[in-house]
Amino acid sequence: MTSSEIKIGLKETHPSIWTMSLLCGLSLLPLNIFLPSLPTISSDLETNYAIVGLSLAGYTAASVAFEMGAGPLSDRYGRRPVVLVCLG
Structure with missing residues (x-):
């Protein structure tokens, strides 16, 4: 038996559809x-709308x-700790 075949006390859980939907919504x-x-920001800062629009490219x-x-951090440490740190 290899170490990948032995699963003692490990339970695989998958995130629910609600959790995944909430995380996708929070990113948007x-x-x-x-x-x-954006128009208000450009008028308040007295700059061109195109310059302020560059902030979208920066985001x-x-x-x-x-x-x-x-992605690589999630592969190394697992999905849950990375999501919790990001949300924190």
């Missing part, structure tokens, strides 16, 4: 809050970089 929440306020780039880091 900042974008849905920020996007409608997307930060999200991509974060997800590229969270």
Whole structure:
């Protein structure tokens, strides 16, 4: 028997559909809050709307970089600890 065949006291649990839906919704929440306020932000800062629109590209780039880091961390430490740290 190999070590992968021996599972003593380990229980595999899968996240519920509600948990996954909530996590997906939370990732889109900042974008849905920020996007409608872009015209007001550009007028308050007295800058071009296109310049303020670059913040969306920055948010997307930060999200991509974060997800590229969270994937390997999730493989190493497990999905649950990574999600709890990210939500914290």
